[in-house]
Amino acid sequence: MHSPTLLIHKEKACRNIDRMMQKVADSKASFRPHFKTHQSHTVGQWFREKGIQKITVSSVDMAIYFAQDGWQDILIAFPVNPMEVSRIMALAEKINLHVILDSMQALYLLQNSLSADVCLTIWLDIDAGYHRTGILWSQTAECLTLILAIRQNPHLKFGGILTHAGDTYHGKNPQEILVIFNDTMERMHTLKKTLESELSGSVPISIGDTPGCTLAPSLAGANEVRAGNFVYNDLKQVSVGVCTIADTATAMACSVVGIYPHRNELIIHGGAVHFSKDFYSENGQSIYGKVLQASIQNSEWEQTIPDTWISSLSQEHGTIKTTPDFLSQTRLGDVLLIAPVHSCLTVSAMKDHHQIMEGSRS
Amino acid sequence: MHSPTLLIHKEKACRNIDRMMQKVADSKASFRPHFKTHQSHTVGQWFREKGIQKITVSSVDMAIYFAQDGWQDILIAFPVNPMEVSRIMALAEKINLHVILDSMQALYLLQNSLSADVCLTIWLDIDAGYHRTGILWSQTAECLTLILAIRQNPHLKFGGILTHAGDTYHGKNPQEILVIFNDTMERMHTLKKTLESELSGSVPISIGDTPGCTLAPSLAGANEVRAGNFVYNDLKQVSVGVCTIADTATAMACSVVGIYPHRNELIIHGGAVHFSKDFYSENGQSIYGKVLQASIQNSEWEQTIPDTWISSLSQEHGTIKTTPDFLSQTRLGDVLLIAPVHSCLTVSAMKDHHQIMEGSRS
Numbered sequence: 001m002h003s004p005t006l007l008i009h010k011e012k013a014c015r016n017i018d019r020m021m022q023k024v025a026d027s028k029a030s031f032r033p034h035f036k037t038h039q040s041h042t043v044g045q046w047f048r049e050k051g052i053q054k055i056t057v058s059s060v061d062m063a064i065y066f067a068q069d070g071w072q073d074i075l076i077a078f079p080v081n082p083m084e085v086s087r088i089m090a091l092a093e094k095i096n097l098h099v100i101l102d103s104m105q106a107l108y109l110l111q112n113s114l115s116a117d118v119c120l121t122i123w124l125d126i127d128a129g130y131h132r133t134g135i136l137w138s139q140t141a142e143c144l145t146l147i148l149a150i151r152q153n154p155h156l157k158f159g160g161i162l163t164h165a166g167d168t169y170h171g172k173n174p175q176e177i178l179v180i181f182n183d184t185m186e187r188m189h190t191l192k193k194t195l196e197s198e199l200s201g202s203v204p205i206s207i208g209d210t211p212g213c214t215l216a217p218s219l220a221g222a223n224e225v226r227a228g229n230f231v232y233n234d235l236k237q238v239s240v241g242v243c244t245i246a247d248t249a250t251a252m253a254c255s256v257v258g259i260y261p262h263r264n265e266l267i268i269h270g271g272a273v274h275f276s277k278d279f280y281s282e283n284g285q286s287i288y289g290k291v292l293q294a295s296i297q298n299s300e301w302e303q304t305i306p307d308t309w310i311s312s313l314s315q316e317h318g319t320i321k322t323t324p325d326f327l328s329q330t331r332l333g334d335v336l337l338i339a340p341v342h343s344c345l346t347v348s349a350m351k352d353h354h355q356i357m358e359g360s361r362s
Numbered sequence: 363m364h365s366p367t368l369l370i371h372k373e374k375a376c377r378n379i380d381r382m383m384q385k386v387a388d389s390k391a392s393f394r395p396h397f398k399t400h401q402s403h404t405v406g407q408w409f410r411e412k413g414i415q416k417i418t419v420s421s422v423d424m425a426i427y428f429a430q431d432g433w434q435d436i437l438i439a440f441p442v443n444p445m446e447v448s449r450i451m452a453l454a455e456k457i458n459l460h461v462i463l464d465s466m467q468a469l470y471l472l473q474n475s476l477s478a479d480v481c482l483t484i485w486l487d488i489d490a491g492y493h494r495t496g497i498l499w500s501q502t503a504e505c506l507t508l509i510l511a512i513r514q515n516p517h518l519k520f521g522g523i524l525t526h527a528g529d530t531y532h533g534k535n536p537q538e539i540l541v542i543f544n545d546t547m548e549r550m551h552t553l554k555k556t557l558e559s560e561l562s563g564s565v566p567i568s569i570g571d572t573p574g575c576t577l578a579p580s581l582a583g584a585n586e587v588r589a590g591n592f593v594y595n596d597l598k599q600v601s602v603g604v605c606t607i608a609d610t611a612t613a614m615a616c617s618v619v620g621i622y623p624h625r626n627e628l629i630i631h632g633g634a635v636h637f638s639k640d641f642y643s644e645n646g647q648s649i650y651g652k653v654l655q656a657s658i659q660n661s662e663w664e665q666t667i668p669d670t671w672i673s674s675l676s677q678e679h680g681t682i683k684t685t686p687d688f689l690s691q692t693r694l695g696d697v698l699l700i701a702p703v704h705s706c707l708t709v710s711a712m713k714d715h716h717q718i719m720e721g722s723r724s
Contacts, residue, residue, distance in 0.1 A: 003445040036677060058678045078678055079619040081631045082695030083365040102620065105694045132679060133620045133629050166676065257441040258464065258495045267495050269443045273710045277639040314528065315398060315706055316420045316440055317494060332467045333444030344677055348635045349711075 001296075003255040003335065004270040006350035008038075009299065009357050012249035013231050014046055020213065020230050021050060027219035032056050032075060034208060034228025037344045039351060041069045043231070056208070056226040060084045060091070067095050074098065077164065077208070077226060079125065079133050080106045085113045092118045098159055100125040102135045107149055114155045122150050123159040123206060128187040129180065130167040137163075137187040140194050147199065160204030160223065161195070163188055168211040174241045181212030185221055211242045234343035235290055239280050246302040250347065251292055251337040253355075254318065256330055264322055266330060270338065271316040274353075276345035288313050291320065292337040299357055301337065310338065363658075365617040365697065366632040368712035370400075371661065371719050374611035375593050376408055382575065382592050383412060389581035394418050394437060396570060396590025399706045401713060403431045405593070418570070418588040422446045422453065429457050436460065439526065439570070439588060441487065441495050442468045447475045454480045460521055462487040464497045469511055476517045484512050485521040485568060488553065490546040492529040499525075499549040502556050509561060522566030522585065523557070525550055530573040536603045543574030547583055573604045596705035597652055601642055608664040612709065613654055613699040615717075616680065618692055626684055628692060632700065633678040636715075638707035650675050653682065654699040661719055663699060672700065 017033075024031040033047060034056040044055070044066060054073040057063045060081070063074045075098035080088065088110075091097055098121040101107055110120065124143055127134030135142050143161070150158045165184040171177035188205045195203045207213070208226030214237075219225055229237065232249040252274065258267030270289075279286045289310035294301035308322040320336075330336075340346035347354070379395075386393040395409060396418040406417070406428060416435040419425045422443070425436045437460035442450065450472075453459055460483040463469055472482065486505055489496030497504050505523070512520045527546040533539035550567045557565045569575070570588030576599075581587055591599070594611040614636065620629030632651075641648045651672035656663035670684040682698075692698075702708035709716070 001445070002449075003443055078631070079629065081365055081617050081619050083363070083617045083631075083697070087364075103694065109695070131622075131625060131627075132676065132681060136624075255443050255445045257443050260493075262498075263493060265493075267441065269440070269445075272638060272640070272707055276634060277707070278634070314494070315710070319494060332465065333471070335445070345634055345639070348677070 001253065001355065002353070003253060004274045004353070005253045006347065006354040007251045007253055007299065007337065007357055008043070008232075008354055009249045009251070010046070012247065013043065016231050016233065016247060016249060017047060017050060020227060023213070024219060024225045027222065029219050029222045029225050030054070032206070032224050032226050033231070034058070034077065034226050035066060036062060037228040037231055038347060039065070042356060044069060044071070056228065060087050063091055063097070067091060072096055075123070075226070076100070077162070080110060082109050085109055089113050089115060089118055092120045097121070098123060100162055102133055104146065104149065107146060111153060114153070118155050119157060120155065121157045121159040123162040126161050126163045126188065126191065128163040128165060128184040130165055132164070132166055134163065137191050140191065143191065143195060144198055147195065160206055161188060161191060162206040165207065165209045165212055168209045169236070171211060172240060174215050177211045177215055177240065177242070181209070181216050184212070189221060211237065211240065214242050229344055232343040232347065235287070235339045235341045236278070236280055239282060245292070245304060245339065248301070248339055248343070250340060250343050251294070251299070251301065252289070252340055252346065252350075253296060253335050253337055256332055256334045256336060259327065259330060259332060261324070261327055264324060264327055266320040266322060266327065268318040268320060268336060269316065270318040272313040273315055274346070274349055275310070275313055275318065275340055276342060276349050277313055278342035278345055280341060285309065285311065287341065289318070289338045289340055291322075292339055294337045296335050296337070299337065304339065363615065363717065364715070365615060366636045366715070367615045368709065368716040369613045369615055369661065369699065369719055370405070370594070370716055371611045371613070372408070374609065375405065378593050378595065378609060378611060379409060379412060382589060385575070386581060386587045389584065391581050391584045391587050392416070394568070394586050394588050395593070396420070396439065396588050397428060398424060399590040399593055400709060401427070404718060406431060406433070418590065422449050425453055425459070429453060434458055437485070437588070438462070439524070442472060444471050447471055451475050451477060451480055454482045459483070460485060462524055464495055466508065466511065469508060473515060476515070480517050481519060482517065483519045483521040485524040488523050488525045488550065490525040490527060490549040491542065492527055494526070494528055496525065499553050502553065505553065505557060506560055509557065522568055523550060523553060524568040527569065527571045527574055530571045531598070533573060533602060536577050539573045539577055539602065539604070543571070543578050546574070551583060573599065573602065576604050591706060594705040594709065597649070597701045597703045598640070598642055601644065607654070607666060607701065610663070610701055610705070612702060612705050613656070613661070613663065614651070614702055614708065614712070615658060615697050615699055618694055618696045618698060621689065621692060621694060623686070623689055626686060626689055628682040628684060628689065630680040630682060630698060631678065632680040634675040635677055636708070636711055637672070637675055637680065637702055638704060638711050639675055640704035640707055642703060647671065647673065649703065651680070651700045651702055653684070654701055656699045658697050658699070661699065666701065
């Protein structure tokens with residue numbers, strides 16, 4: 001193993017998958033997990049072995065990557081990029097492809113590129129409060145116009161209304177997150193009812209954020225669930241009460257390359273190009289990662305080392321602020337296991353440098 | 363071209379190289395540019411054609427990558443990672459390799475792994491005020507002990523004292539940056555003089571930050587200069603007065619995938635996995651990138667679009683805040699050119715998706 005390496009704890013990840021699958025099943029919804037978090041054929045296989053057949057991705061590249069591994073039903077949960085319409089069509093000739101859009105212009109672009117063999121499922125991207133992409137949930141007329149246009153085209157199928165309540169990532173505690181989640185569900189239901197009263201047939205709802213889907217007692221009312229981050233979780237989710245450290249399934253293994261007792265700091269090989277640069281604030285400090293109470297030899301992490309966190313990242317260096325106590329136990333070359341702040345971005349950065357830990361103590 | 367793509371403006375980059383080479387030559391120093399900014403054989407070749415023979419990198423991986431392209435004199439400006447000592451030794455058997463360290467423990471690690479064929483140059487990493495790695499500049503005795511130990515080993519060569527004044531990146535304007543740069547130079551000189559009075563022979567000084575090296579009228583007093591970011595510059599450097607937009611040599615080409623007039627925002631394909639997540643603050647706003655007054659057809663950028671910036675990045679999405687005026691001119695699928703905040707991190711993320719623009723108008 002070189003340093004830094006991303007460790008993926010299979011047992012924890014599988015436990016996380018089982019838990020979310022059970023909740024989705026109990027809620028009578030179907031599960032289309034987001035694979036952008038792991039971006040891995042191997043981890044995809046864990047889902048497949050549990051019976052998952054439909055997946056979500058966030059780019060055409062990722063859709064192609066998973067189609068190559070035999071996935072036949074893929075939703076690209078990213079607005080149609082006009083530059084990639086021909087790649088979308090080529091893929092739609094091979095698999096059951098779903099895309100999202102929120103404008104007539106995007107629909108025209110797709111319609112102008114349809115070939116005779118293609119049947120593409122289109123979901124309306126709805127802005128239920130996050131304000132990133134989507135038609136505002138209150139704009140019923142705009143939704144109706146688009147749905148009718150989709151239905152008129154024999155090569156297109158209307159999938160339903162879809163939202164990503166990414167604003168739950170801004171919630172500071174479970175209560176705040178649940179308020180956002182419930183508001184989102186209520187808005188989506190209002191829209192669904194209005195659309196169904198104007199149209200023949202049902203209008204399915206697809207939802208997807210990990211904080212809300214993890215904390216909500218039930219996902220009843222959603223027809224499809226696209227959560228993704230839950231497979232690994234991360235320090236950000238821990239910080240707002242979505243899960244515990246024991247539920248986080250990734251850790252960065254980084255060697256200590258510098259020890260500075262006069263300022264209670266360690267330097268590790270592990271920087272912005274490995275962790276990405278996401279952080280959150282805690283007691284006025286920016287946290288870019290926390291050191292786990294665990295080692296390569298005993299990787300059953302359940303807690304972090306007290307008062308020990310990555311306080312800054314440059315390209316290859318990470319600076320860890322710590323206590324005299326932890327510092328005095330640390331030697332040059334020690335490998336620390338570090339919980340990343342945002343697993344999706346860290347995993348994406350470390351795609352070519354990861355290691356799967358098969359047992360609970362590997 | 364898919365989107366997003368990193369555009370590298372060869373003419374601007376070569377102009378930046380020429381300017382820094384001239385200053386280093388005028389200062390009677392030798393130039394060992396840092397290649398972590400571009401990480402590219404092609405761009406390395408531009409330096410080689412101008413006569414550069416020695417380079418700096420920030421990882422063993424990068425050293426191997428450039429050694430494969432024929433570079434024979436490489437400094438790894440990152441503390442020796444105990445996990446990588448055997449890879450360092452293997453490389454030192456093939457090329458003239460320089461490493462840095464700041465502790466006796468690190469020196470022992472290297473000494474214990476030396477093979478008969480190796481001659482490794484070691485630079486003392488000095489903390490002249492940045493407080494990331496290095497021996498504090500005032501710790502003369504510690505420096506002397508290490509230098510004497512290095513000199514005793516026939517397989518090791520003492521290179522000199524080296525510092526990275528990364529604190530110049532925290533300067534808010536040219537005046538602040540120059541104060542930090544001058545303090546650094548003064549401290550390094552004090553240390554050099556003290557060491558030279560105790561030792562036979564000279565103690566060369568190696569410095570390296572782009573903000574200081576760009577703004578200082580002269581680099582006289584440094585024996586070796588390792589700046590790197592200057593080849594491309596970036597928005598952060600513009601924001602503190604180190605250079606102008608015309609001097610920035612990279613741009614991200616990103617398509618518009620969503621237009622939201624009710625909140626004056628555009629969504630582009632271009633997120634944290636492409637730009638990285640570095641930002642700076644300006645008038646209370648977090649800036650993750652700015653849109654250039656340029657296009658794929660006319661890429662001679664000299665200014666940014668007024669009041670138009672990336673205000674947030676998720677994994678694949680970038681949110682651009684803009685004016686009603688610019689928004690009304692923008693169409694779905696338009697390709698915007700965007701100046702990245704930190705070129706080193708953006709280039710690292712986009713290594714496999716870049717395009718070199720050969721002419722000034724490509």
